[in-house]
Amino acid sequence: MKFETILEEIDGFGRFQIAILILLCTSRMVLPCHFLLNNFIAAVPPHHCDISTLEKSSEELFRNLTREQKLTVSLPVREDGEPKSCEMFAEPQFQLLSNSSNRTDLPTVWCQSGWVYDNSTFISTLATEVQ
Structure with a gap:
């Protein structure tokens, strides 16, 4: 059949x-x-350590600095000049405002109070929601 x-x-x-x-x-x-x-x-947008706790603890030192200057004294940079994603200086390095050369031998620690994400591409992702 x-x-x-x-x-x-x-x-x-x-x-x-x-x-x-x-x-x-x-x-x-x-x-x-x-x-x-x-x-x-599941995209991970560009990010760096949150330095707001440093600003609160050293308020009088950070008061007159611009955002870029605050990032310069608080975050080490990669070879391309962007801030490292998961590291920050153990203490603010104000000498970097006048001379940005010798940045590699300064003591760093892992991010202490989370991250700040660049929301220009994605408003919300899994990485930005789960910290």
């Missing part, structure tokens, strides 16, 4: 077969979106 004759005997392509086909096709169309979703919610 051929498959076509069996289909004719059981009334062909009915409601059950159409429902199964729709369920299978719907899941196949949605699945790529789930794979792409991870590209957006």
Whole structure:
């Protein structure tokens, strides 16, 4: 007996077969979106240590500094000039305001009070929400 004759005997392509086909096709169309979703919610935007606790503890020293100067005295930089993501100086290094050369041998510690994220590309990601 051929498959076509069996289909004719059981009334062909009915409601059950159409429902199964729709369920299978719907899941196949949605699945790529789930794979792409991870590209957006799991992105880690550029970030650096939060230096707000340093500003509060040394308020009189940080009062007249610009944001860039505060970052200069608080965070070590990578070779490309961007602040390191997970390190900060053990103590503010005010001598770096006049001479930014010898930065590699200064004592550093891991971030003490979290991170500050650049939200220009992504407003909210898993990395920025779970600290």
